Amino acid sequence: MKKVISLFLSLAMLLNIVSVVDFSAYADVQTGSCGDNVKYSLDTETGVLTISGTGDMYSCGPFYQNTNIKSVIIESGVTSIGNEVFYGCTSLTSVTIPDSVTSIGSYVFYKCTRLTSVTIPDSVTSIGDYAFYNCTSLTSVTIGNSVTSIGDWAFSGCYFTSENFVNNSNVELDDSSKPTIVDTDAGGFCIKDNVLVNMRPAYAIGEVTIPNSVIIFGYSAFDSCESLISVTIPDSVTCIDDRTFSSCTSLTSIEVSGNNKNYSSIDGVLFNKNKSRLITYPAGKTDSKYVMPNSVISIDDDAFDSCINLKSVTIPNSVTSIDSGAFSNCISLTSIEVSGNNKNYSSTDGVLFNKDKSELITYPAGKTDSEYAIPNSVTSIGNYAFACSTNLTSVSIPNSVTSIGYDTFEDCTSLTSVTIPDSVTSIGWDTFENCTSLASVTIPNSVTSIDEHAFYNTAYYNDESNWDNGVLYISDCLIDTNYNFDSTTDYVIKDGTRIIADSAFSNCDNLISVTIPDSVTSIGDSAFENCTNLASITIGNGVTSIGRSAFYNTAYYNDESNWNNGVLYISDCLIGINGDFDSTTDYIIKDGTRFIADSVFSNCDNLISVTIPNSVKSLGDNAFGSVKKVIYNGTDKEFFEIENIENNKALIIGRHYDVFSFNSFDVPCKQSEHLDVSNYLYSFIPDLISKRSKEYNEDVLIKNGDIYVDGVNVGKLDIYYSYFSNCYCDDPYGESCYESDYERLHSASIYIQEEYTDDDGAISYRDICHYEFKINFSNDSDYNESDKQYVNDFVKKLTLAKPQYYEMDYEEYTNELFNGNDIFNYIDKCASKYYNSLIDDPTIKVTVGSGAGCIEGGINPGYCEGGANLAVFKNNVFYGEYYLKNEYDENGCKIWSEGFIPVLIIPDSIADDEIESYILQKVKKDYEGRQNFKFNAISKGAVENGLPVEDGYTLKTNYADVDSIIIARRSNTQKPSTPAENTTAPTTPTQPTQPSQPSTTPNTPTPTQPTAPVQPTPAPTQPTAPAQAVKKPKSTSIKKAKGSKKAVALEWKKVSGVKGYQVQVATNKKFKKNKKTVNIKKQKTTKTTVKKLKAKKKYYVRVRTYKIVNGKKVYSSWSKVESVKTK
DSSP, X not given: OHHHXXXXXXXXXXXXXXXXXXXXXXXXXXXXXXXXXXXXEEETTTTEEEEEESEEOOSSGXXXXXXXXXXXXXXXXXXXXXXXXXXXXXXXXXXXXXXXXXXXXXXXXXXXXXXXXXXXXXXXXXEOTTTTTTOTTOOBEEEOTXXXXXXXXXXXXXXXXXXXXXXXXXXXXXXXTOOEEESBOGGGEXXXXXXXXXXXXXTOOEEEEOOTTOOEEOTTTTTXXXXXXXXXXXXXXXXXOTTTTTTOTTOOEEEEOTTOSSEEEETTEEEXXXXXXXXXXXXXXXOSEEXXXXXXXXXXTTTTTTOTTOOEEEEOTTOOEEOTTTTTTOTTOOEEEEOTTOSSEEEETTEEEETTSSEEEEOXXXXXOSEEEOOTTOOEEOTTTTTTOTTOOEEEOOTTOOEEOTTTTTTOTTOOEEEOOTTOOEEXXXXXXXXXXXXXXXXXXXXXXXXXXXXXXXHHHHXXXXXXXTEEEETTEEEEEOGGGTTOOEEEOOTTOOEEOTTTTTTOTTOOEEEEOTTOOEEOTTTTTTOTTOOEEEEOTTOXXXXXXXXXXXXXXXXXXXXXXXXXXXXXXXXXXXXXXXXXXXXXXXXXXXXXOTTTTXXXXXXXXXXXXXXXXXXXXXXXXXXXXXXXXXXXXXXXXXXXXXGOHHHHHHTXXXXXXXXXXXXXXXXXXXXXXXXXXXXXXXXXHHHHHHXXXXXXXXXXXXXXXXXEEEEEEEEXXXXXXXXXXXXXXXXXXXXXXXXXXXXXXXXXXXXXXXXXXXXXXXXXXXXXXXXXOTTGGXXXXXXXXXXXXXXXXXXXXXXXXXXXXXXXXXXXXXXXXXXXXXXXXXXXXXXXXXXXXXXXXXXXXXOOEEEETTTEEEEETTOOEEEXXXXXXXXXXXXXXXXXXXTSOBXXXXXXXXXXXXXXXXXXXXXXXXXXXXXXXXXXXXXXXXXXXXXXXXXXXXXXXXXXXXXXXXXXXXXXXXXXXXXXXXXXXXXXXXXXXXXXXXXXXXXXXXXXXXXXXXXTSOOOOOOOOOOOOOOSSOTTOOOOOOOOOEEEEEEETTEEEEEEOOOTTOSEEEEEEESSTTSOSSOEEEEEOOTTOOEEEEOSOOTTXXXXXXXXXXXEETTEEEEOOOOOOEEEEOO
């Protein structure tokens, strides 16, 4: 019967094709219709497609993803090019568009990666969304003056020099629609600021040698270069971003210059310099077996992606980290063997596990077994674990498994049935996507959430008999809706339904009313999002979970009459708040409220207290993330019986507001001694909390850094004092910048954080709640307007530059590091003392105001990206910031990392020929068992920022991508860190190794710095806050953050009275790693999508507003940071 159906479907498809395609008598010419009055002729031998006739072309049509088309000629008479007409035509190189065409639809040339030229005539008035998206070989575009509309992402992923992208229209492209403007595109190398942002696929044919001007390879720089066979990387390259060689399916060799200080290669495989990190195994290599070198410690994400010839891989005992998806799309891989001595991973029958086999990481996609029983030791199945295992027909999942990752069984096309055990509570996104033979699925009652597309394009999904009027159910779970539901206006979800999956009804524009029965307990994220006509919603009494944006942008949501002072209810469920709630400080939830949805109050910056009635029986996750004070109108017993209270620790903490909240307190420091405030707070605040707990008779206990409230361990105490964050003000000496930094100097916070395991299995911490307070310095009243003017004049004459490196005392540094102290506070002190030694005014003192701290190598911390800026004090009072110059080294490269190098004093008893052995043995001994460092070898000589390090030695370490550097001297006589070449900073002062200590005594000046201006006659003492400071604009908050394939979609609250917004995403919470910034120039725009991110990575996101004052941007505070993972 199945064969009959299959034959019938095949015949139907053939008839459908023949209806629009007429194969002529000659096999090399195809003709047909692509519009009501539009015909085409395709010469399959030359690849030339000619389109003629009058009127509009069909959307989609017969050319969709046709890889035979090389050139398109559209003749006069055709008036529009429909949506997706040439979508994915990756062989297309040129298009001629006549002046009869008035509109270019959406996705028309989407990912036509070899399209090199196109002429858009003046007749065109509109260009659709994604029209030229990722046309990475396109070299020039001129937009005519008749264009009145340009869609989102229209030219995103395109690369032009400024002269080759001409916009003659009056349409201002927003950030999402703009192409990337590069400095040069000679030879197909699109380079911007020494970064190779794109290699044009049309030029990447055969062997390619990268020019020496390239310092950094951008993310996916060689994406879709399918004809690239080999690439040679010069010694100038210092950074290769993720997925640089993705989709390079013919690539057989990556060769790295032997002089490159950061990368290396063996047999065409790309590693970091010391070969501890395997970055890319070329997908086109023909070897069937690969044995990793014993030096490898980590395997990158997608390191072996699409290596279709590889059959076996051997992992040595040195490997400690394997990123998710390392072996994705290796369709021939049958065995992953792990050394028996490996302490982190293991293998059984070629299947990769963690050491104790509690996690199944990768089942090789090329294994020929049709059945597989997961061992009972497994509790979690990793992301992509069985992806592309096309021979598997059945998988037995034991009751020990509690979680199934995303994309776990994606593209298992032979899998026919699966039984999910009742131990599993959630099913991730795309888990069974494209399992085209999966016709039978059982979902147990233990499952409480189902992510989007979990069963998309399975046999069960594609079987129309499983759909009920356009609605798909699996067991008692409502999974999705399809086109047959489009006309439905009123829908009653059938009784007995327990779960509504993520996005199940999203974008059902005609839906007007929905009734959700009492049996439903969970409504997924975005379940009814964008149902723009959905005005009537009835929610049953059984709902205990409503996901993010479940009813966002419905007619009910958008009807202001349904909102009461910025709060939205559906039945007895509180599901959302809007901008009208922003100014609320104290809120009383109305009696009778039964349920409060996920994250409803999580971004209410002004909300201080909330009163909860005892009618509330259930809470969504993190429902009250921003609340500081909680008043509960019920008994303790009733409070702890609220369903999901364990995932709302902010409420538990908030009932003890008086213990954790205090407005301000004095510190025994002057403003210039702010670097000592952190240590003081860490010693003082735990005692203060304990004292307040006893004073107010509250059940709060701090033990070993953990906080216990009402007997519940709610998390760890952390104290945040950043003294100065990075200042983004356009005018570093302006009032607005001074105001924000002055506030930061006097602001600190208590954070309570909980430990959790992220999607990659790493232990991390997230904030539960925080309490801000003010710091009062002992000299706050010494502020003086004349001193402020003096500092402004003084800093304008400074010419300090960032040094090649900083020195610090080895013994002091390791003592700070191993005793758990704030290491970045220590290096800030070292850097501060270095800069103070260069200033010849005894009344002026500087401290490092903002530094992007990170640890590189084994023993070398440093500032990355923005690096250090200086806070400037006169008579120990803060008056402004100084932005250090960032000069170029001898290779023409800006100082990218300001490293710190420890100085080790060699005892006189050590002979000269024993120094290297002494250093290596001492460092090994000092670090043994303390950090995950292994120092393997040492050699005399070292290079930092392109210049030699005097008395430097290089330590080979397996910890990071760069080797460690140490300086060894016979005595404590210090030498200066050599500033970068061309710098105007003084080079003669001696650099200290001791960290700067609080002192009221000015530093001894050196004669090399320009003399400061004569100090004016002091004015009367002014108040501690500066006069006439510019008021910052109101901040915003994130409403939704959602990950998609290599992208993050964000939505935030609209703020009145501002000019626009700034969005940032990064892979660490301090926004120092893989940071991207998007500027939104319209106040009404409240959403954007940040694309070209890394796949399957966790990102942190934040948003802030800005206004224009006297021609300068003034920014608000950042929103609360949210995290999201890309696909």
